[in-house]
Amino acid sequence: MARIAFILLCHKDPKAVVAQAQRLTAMGDYISIHFDARARPEQFEEIRAALKDNPSVAFAARRIKCGWGEWSLVEATLQAVMAAVEKFPRATHFYMLSGDCMAIKSAEYAHAFLDAEDVDYIESFDFFESDWIKTGMKGDRLHYRHFFNERRHKLLFYANHGLQKRLGLRREVPQDIRVMIGSQWWCLRRRTIEWILDFVRARPDVVRFFRTTWIPDETFFQTLVPHLVPDAEIRRRTLTFLMFTDYGMPVTFYNDHYDLLLSQDYLFARKISPGATELKQRLGELFVSSESTFQISNEGRSLFEFLAGRGRIGRRFSPRFWETESTLGRERELMIVVCKKWHVAKRILDRIRTVTGLPCIEYLFNEESCPLPDLGGIQATIEKRTRHRRSLMRMLFDYYDSNRLVICLDPSSIDLMRDFYADRSTTKMLEVECSFSKPFLIGHAKRVRLAGDRTPPDTLDALLPTIRSDFVYESDQIRDSGFAHVYRLQEEGSVDDNLLALARFLDIPENRAREIAETGYLFVD
Incomplete structure (x- = not known):
């Protein structure tokens, strides 16, 4: 021994x-x-x-x-x-x-x-x-x-x-x-x-x-x-x-x-x-x-980085962007679906694609595995996509031969939103407001490695209010930024309210927007 x-x-x-x-x-x-x-x-x-x-x-x-x-x-x-x-x-x-x-x-x-x-x-x-x-x-x-x-x-x-x-x-x-x-x-x-x-x-x-x-x-x-x-x-x-x-x-x-x-x-x-x-x-x-x-469970380091990092977003260090590339194009329209529940946003994008025929791309700045066309390597990693985001977006507009494009962003990507809104192109946003159950919050903590299958229940109970508070903080940041053309799709909202938001966001007739809003499984976890 x-x-x-x-x-x-x-x-x-x-x-x-x-x-x-x-x-x-x-x-x-x-x-x-x-x-x-x-x-x-x-x-x-x-x-x-x-x-x-x-x-x-x-x-x-x-x-x-x-x-x-x-x-x-x-x-x-x-x-x-x-x-x-x-x-x-x-x-x-x-x-x-x-x-x-x-x-x-x-x-x-x-x-x-x-x-x-x-x-x-x-x-x-x-x-x-x-x-x-x-x-x-x-x-x-x-x-x-x-x-x-x-x-x-x-x-x-x-x-x-x-x-x-x-x-x-x-x-x-x-x-x-x-x-x-x-x-x-x-x-x-x-x-x-x-x-x-x-x-x-x-x-x-x-x-x-x-x-x-x-x-x-x-x-x-x-x-x-x-x-x-x-x-x-x-x-x-x-x-x-x-x-x-x-x-x-x-x-x-x-x-x-x-x-x-x-x-x-x-x-x-x-x-x-x-x-x-x-x-x-x-x-x-x-x-x-x-x-x-x-x-x-071994989540100590990721927990510390998460909790310490919360103080950096607009409170301790200013956001830094090193890229000042040229405009996406004054005649182009970028439509951003913002949602913390990625599976919900992906379903919405799938319905938008089916109903309108618009080119739609999922979480290209948040998810490494997001399917993208071969654009000469600029699409290879999230780091490259983010560093050269305007070049990437121009290439995607050109690839799809369209002046209108729909993408998804996580609500934490506030700096990307600000950068796109600062462009000469037209930028619109559809913020999808979801309810967050305890099982979803636990699943989210595990997905981002703040917790594991063996994390003690007491640790989870202490962590979940902080995560929920962060979700609220991210949404508040979007509202406080004063973005134009922001529409909200609500899990608890009526079909009539949601179809109006969709119609204005996508600039489509209300009857076509209703086809998306009436989809029964959009918000199912």
Whole structure:
């Protein structure tokens, strides 16, 4: 059975460190602690005194003064790893943690998970070819020597960097090493750890290289593991659930995130708020329990992106459009059917096509699989369609040899609507107002991956009002935009009211509009 040696790097809150160590060793596992040498000596002595009688606890032989982005973090990790290898010969896995991490599964589940596959878990992506680094310094992290901490000595850091560039002191990566990058929160097998320690002793040149790279805790282990271990024995993922905001700051979890955390396909989570005492207590009790079955829905990241993204639409970031292409044509008429229930809109389009003969295209800017003619590749992806939307629409008018065209848009596509209404062509809109039942809202959440088949009912109940509110917000945006020629087809409306809206929208006689409005199955879910 798997026995885990947790590698804990910490720098504050001795009581929390002691509690974490006692909790993690309660089920037969081990822990090796490195407490930052920058912390007050009495804090470290408090930890040692509280844990001195626990045989499953080890301490790094040498404490390092750690700084963010420095080699010191890797050195501290190696010190803790060496202590764990020496003291815990029965440890099968070594799991990197911080003081802000907590288990989100039971120890029993974690052991079974690690026993299931004889592999290492570490994010490891090509440093130069991947897009793991989103902003800031990239190649210069490696190609120049960094002797100063960017956070504590910013002027010296950039002066040293600039001087090396001016003097042409660029260095190359060791020839037999392919530098990789990823999260520092890994879980490695004992054999892999021993190979890494052997490599460190045998290759001082590689160690020297990483000593002066910037943020080596994201590259050192991530480079050595695929260098030493067959690719088939590596799972390029972390077992610690963590997310970052748009500003590069870790997302913090609080008391009301318990059910969400348990449903993620991870063993630990980072980072837990220091004040989330209820969450800590519940997770601590879970870790020592015999619970071995968890409903994994894994919707955490998509939920966060959804909820964070709501603040961006007209409230935090202005809409951006990079295309100012020429008009669709003053003589042309674009008719947009806007509906949140795509199946309803598609039925309406089918009836419009049958009754009027007008060319109709479904959700071409929302649905990748929307059938479109071959237009030389511009239609290949949603990204291309959106980027070159006016060119695409002109080509579609030409392809169908018509000055009138009907398309569908999701109500969230407000920027596309504004762009088309700003054109010299005539633009009309038919907003289809539907009722949204709870089953539909649940289905929608699953379709857009905000939820899964195993999402807990409590999470769904909390999510559905937000989704319903978003639907209302999207409709309000359309009304507040002041678009001309907007007509509304209502699920609860009468046939007479709906046929008038259709007649004006399509500019057809009322008797033909009635053929569409009287279709009995339009709004069936």
